[in-house]
Amino acid sequence: EAQVTQNPRYLITVTGKKLTVTCSQNMNHEYMSWYRQDPGLGLRQIYYSMNVEVTDKGDVPEGYKVSRKEKRNFPLILESPSPNQTSLYFCASSPRRGGETQYFGPGTRLLVL
Amino acid sequence: QKEVEQNSGPLSVPEGAIASLNCTYSDRGSQSFFWYRQYSGKSPELIMSIYSNGDKEDGRFTAQLNKASQYVSLLIRDSQPSDSATYLCAVSPGQNFVFGPGTRLSVLP
Numbered sequence: 001e002a003q004v005t006q007n008p009r010y011l012i013t014v015t016g017k018k019l020t021v022t023c024s025q026n027m028n029h030e031y032m033s034w035y036r037q038d039p040g041l042g043l044r045q046i047y048y049s050m051n052v053e054v055t056d057k058g059d060v061p062e063g064y065k066v067s068r069k070e071k072r073n074f075p076l077i078l079e080s081p082s083p084n085q086t087s088l089y090f091c092a093s094s095p096r097r098g099g100e101t102q103y104f105g106p107g108t109r110l111l112v113l
Numbered sequence: 114q115k116e117v118e119q120n121s122g123p124l125s126v127p128e129g130a131i132a133s134l135n136c137t138y139s140d141r142g143s144q145s146f147f148w149y150r151q152y153s154g155k156s157p158e159l160i161m162s163i164y165s166n167g168d169k170e171d172g173r174f175t176a177q178l179n180k181a182s183q184y185v186s187l188l189i190r191d192s193q194p195s196d197s198a199t200y201l202c203a204v205s206p207g208q209n210f211v212f213g214p215g216t217r218l219s220v221l222p
Contacts, residue, residue: 033210040121042201043157043212050208058209090156098208099145104156 002027004105006091012111013081021076021108023091031094032074033058033102034066036087043090049074050097081112117204119213127221132189134216136202139183145205146178148187150198151215157201161187192220 004025013019025032033048035058045058049068063085065077074093078085088109092102116139126132134148145164149157161176163169163185169176175188185204189196197220202213 031208035212040214042214043203045210045212048209056208059211098210099205101147101159101162102210104158107156 002103004091004093004103006089006105006108008108009106010109012113014113015082016080019078019081019110021078021089021091021110023074023076023105024072025074025093025103026072027093027095027103028071029093029103030071030096031098031100031102032068033092033094034064034074034076035090035092036060036085037090037107038087046076046089048098081110083112086110086112117202117211117213119200119202119216121214122217123219124216125219125221126192128192128194130192130220132192132196132218132220134187134189134200134202134218136185136187136204136213137183138185138202138204138211140204140206140211141180141183143180143183143204143206146176146185147203147205148174148176148185149201149203149212150196151201152198160200189218192218194220194222196220 034046035043047066049055091105094100148160151157163176199215
């Protein structure tokens, strides 16, 4: 089944404790992206990647890191999480590039205490 | 800051009516436009994409794009209670995506 998977789905952590949210797609998509969704603010793009080893900042990159060492994986790293990073996070992928239809993962709900 | 604006709603329509959802965007260079539907607690799913001015129809859904007015809309004909969800407008100026805050639609039986 073609899909985007994220792990973990739910995470409670404490301020400053490094964490990684994994994202994987099995559709051989070149473009992958991370979003956060907050009430009243909609989806905001954090980082995106147009291919292996190619990443770029979205609208809200501060406090986040990403890497794209393999085509199928695009992990999101919070090196020192803070309470304002409490949010719902979505990973998405597109076949070739930005501007094409994106397919979203199921979401990761993060609470930073 | 490039922006996409939508009325947050809720927009309430009776079953069988036409629901009209609107979106405006600020970046004139935007080339790709999308409507996503998101049920509570779920991930967004694509309803329509539109790339050129005019109308695009897919079943009960029609997307309308007017680049000169920087306006994109979604019409849902014969609305059903199962259409009750939040509808997200997304614009892609280039390689990135900008989403609106979403409009919550409620279809009343």
